[in-house]
Amino acid sequence: MATLLEYERRLRDEIPRHRLIGEIPLEEAELDDICRQLRSVLTDIRPRDYPHCLAAALVNIAKFRYDGHEYWPKVRSLLDTVDNEINQPELGQWFGDFLERNHLPTFQQLVEEGALPYVTPILAHAMVPRALVPSFMEHVIWPSITDPERYGYGFSEIRERLIKKHVGIPRSVYRFVVYGGRAAEDLVHRTMDLVYGSEDTGLPSWFVEHVLAWMVGREQ
Numbered sequence: 001m002a003t004l005l006e007y008e009r010r011l012r013d014e015i016p017r018h019r020l021i022g023e024i025p026l027e028e029a030e031l032d033d034i035c036r037q038l039r040s041v042l043t044d045i046r047p048r049d050y051p052h053c054l055a056a057a058l059v060n061i062a063k064f065r066y067d068g069h070e071y072w073p074k075v076r077s078l079l080d081t082v083d084n085e086i087n088q089p090e091l092g093q094w095f096g097d098f099l100e101r102n103h104l105p106t107f108q109q110l111v112e113e114g115a116l117p118y119v120t121p122i123l124a125h126a127m128v129p130r131a132l133v134p135s136f137m138e139h140v141i142w143p144s145i146t147d148p149e150r151y152g153y154g155f156s157e158i159r160e161r162l163i164k165k166h167v168g169i170p171r172s173v174y175r176f177v178v179y180g181g182r183a184a185e186d187l188v189h190r191t192m193d194l195v196y197g198s199e200d201t202g203l204p205s206w207f208v209e210h211v212l213a214w215m216v217g218r219e220q
Contacts, residue, residue, distance in 0.1 A: 001029075001030070001033045002030075002033075003037070004034070004037040004038070004041070004050055004053060005049070005050075007030070007033075007034055007037075007050075007053050008049065008050045008051075008052050008053050011024065011026075011052035011053060011055075011056050012052045015052055015055070015056070015102060015104070016102070019104070019105065019183055019186070020104075020105070020124075020125050020126075020127055020183055021055060021056060021059040021060075021104070021125040021126075022059050022060070022062075022063050022125050022126040022127040022204070023127065023203075023204050024056060024204075025204060025205070026056060026060055028060075028064045031056075031057060031060040031061065031064060031078075032078070034053050034056070034057050035057055035061075035078040035079055037053075038050065038053060038054060038057060038079060039078075039079060039080075039081050039084075051098060054094075054098075055095060055098050057078070057079070058075065058091070058095055058122050059122055059125045059126050060126070061074050061075050061078060062074075062122050062123050062125075062126035062129055063126040063127070063129055063130060063206075064129075064130055065078075065129075066123065066126065066129040066131065066132075066172075067129070067131040067132075068129075068131065068132055068135075068170040068171075068172065071119050071122070071123065072086075072088050072119070075088075075091075088118065089118060091118070092117065092118020092119065092122070093118065095118070095121060095122055096117075096118070096121060099121060099125075104125070105121075105124070105125075105181070105183055106121055107120060107121045107124040107125075107179075107180065107181075107183075109179050109180075109181060110124060110175050110176070110179045110180065120172075120175070123172045123176070124172075124176050124180055124183070127176075127187055127204075127207060128173060128176070128187070128207070129172070130206065130210060132170050132172065132173050133207070133210040133211060133214060134214050135168075135169060135170050135173055136173050136177075136191075137191075137211060137214045137215075139162070139166070139168060139169045139173070140158065140162065140169070140173065140177055140188065141188070141191050141192060141195065142218075143161070144157075144158055144161075144192070145192065145195055145196075155184075155185040155188050155189065158177070158188060159177065159178055162174060162177055162178055163178055166178075187203075190202060190203050191203070191211060194208060194211055194212075195211070195215065
């Protein structure tokens with residue numbers, strides 16, 4: 001594994017290349033390693049030397065560990081120490097400031113629609129958390145694949161369908177698709193391309209693997 005400084009340099013170079021932090025290639029074992037090393041320097045919630053590591057950790061905790069219920073306990077389990085407990089509002093505000101400084105989507109519209117102001121941008125940057133990919137496929141993508149005339153094929157049609165009927169869809173997935181703007185539209189389009197067999201969607205490998213696994217499981 002790398003040192004925290006090596007992770008920071010890598011993520012500092014990677015983040016500007018992507019619209020969403022969750023698109024950056026980062027393995028779950030690397031997340032655990034980053035969090036382990038961050039615990040030793042998190043005497044302040046804003047470690048000046050490792051901001052990209054902290055931002056990537058927050059998003060990847062959502063990506064790999066969030067299951068549609070509470071998010072912050074997942075963060076505390078990885079970043080809290082005996083002597084230092086994270087402050088959720090301060091950390092959430094720090095993340096929002098990080099997005100603005102790095103010219104990344106802040107997803108302010110989701111917050112204006114009533115979503116939680118601190119956790120929502122983090123979840124949105126995780127795209128669709130791993131545990132919620134099956135719900136995303138079942139409720140958002142698959143109806144438009146199987147019956148586009150009835151359920152709509154274009155993003156605006158899919159969005160309107162979800163607004164009218166969203167029973168059973170995890171709230172974070174619903175809000176991301178309906179209010180996530182261009183980032184959500186891009187994810188939906190690329191996922192549909194993947195389903196239709198495109199090998200050059202630009203989607204991160206972890207997301208591709210879980211979409212394909214869901215499709216295989218549906219056929220069995």
